[in-house]
């Protein structure tokens with residue numbers, strides 16, 4: 001099935017919950033199938049991912065309505081470690097030793113990614129994991145290309161800062 | 176350029192999305208500023224780690240689940256208007272046991288093509304409408320499937336032999352890369368209850384499905400174009416072979432392809 005991994009990847013990172021992500025992808029494919037006539041001369045991958053994203057955001061809104069706690073712009077994940085991170089840590093100036101991020105530390109990476117707000121997480125996923133162009137990302141998230149560029153820039157800075165904070169915590173715990 | 180501004184643009188710089196001027200001033204700054212260079216290196220490391228560890232692929236069961244859901248939709252599709260024609264068509268088939276068996280066999284074979292391989296029954300509007308719909312359905316299915324082809328190769332010497340033994344009629348496969356229609360590959364599909372070979376070509380980002388089957392009794396006919404749901408369908412007959420091409424490509428380029436085939 002076309003782009004199923006890409007669709008699932010985006011849904012999983014937005015919803016952070018396996019069963020929910022699968023339901024969302026199925027929902028999106030059914031919508032895509034019914035709406036196929038609307039697709040004209042476009043590349044199918046961005047089109048499909050737009051539908052996946054819309055379905056996921058509706059689910060996030062639904063969740064928020066049900067739980068009445070979490071805002072879309074706030075951290076969604078409550079996983080250990082990630083939850084304790086505050087957004088203000090971008091302001092920290094890294095020491096040179098901290099600069100050397102251990103890229104192989106996959107746990108820290110996924111925790112940090114999960115701690116980003118969905119609007120940041122999605123541009124990272126679409127650009128870094130799905131390798132879409134800024135134009136395509138802009139079409140999917142429905143924002144001007146300049147907005148995508150600055151959002152990506154802030155998302156990367158925040159992701160890096162979160163990773164350094166998590167790594168520093170790891171080091172402290174180890175000592 | 177100030178470090179603040181440079182750091183805002185580092186990601187876009189790494190992504191190759193900056194204009195020439197910006198790129199040059201960034202390069203100049205990065206040659207002399209270690210702090211900004213270190214951040215750029217971190218972004219690179221994070222990007223590579225994300226690609227390695229961050230992608231969460233679909234579990235195998237999901238494709239099957241979605242396939243079943245789409246089959247369900249297909250079965251809901253025929254409107255009330257279609258119902259009598261559908262029953263009529265089915266009744267006709269029951270009387271013709273051989274035809275019925277053939278249909279059952281092709282249905283079984285269709286499962287092999289994929290969960291999406293279901294198509295609408297004949298309606299009363301006639302053969303041509305039905306062809307259009309079957310070709311269009313097959314084209315749309317091919318776009319939704321993992322790959323539009325079962326044999327992927329831009330070399331006709333790989334694609335042509337693949338059809339041998341799989342269809343009673345091997346469609347002609349051409350090398351049209353120099354004419355701007357590179358070969359993508361081939362697959363089997365179903366049009367009007369028969370198994371047909373499909374040769375897939377590309378034009379830029381546009382995929383073109385070309386369906387071919389023998390029709391010895393058809394006189395040669397000039398290409399005729401119809402637009403359905405935003406797709407162009409071009410059909411013609413030549414030397415006892417019926418051709419249908421489906422794509423979102425514009426009609427002029429579709430006609431160009433028909434002349435080359």
Ligand SMILES: [Zn+2]
Nearest residue numbers: 178181208211
């Ligand atoms: Zn600098």
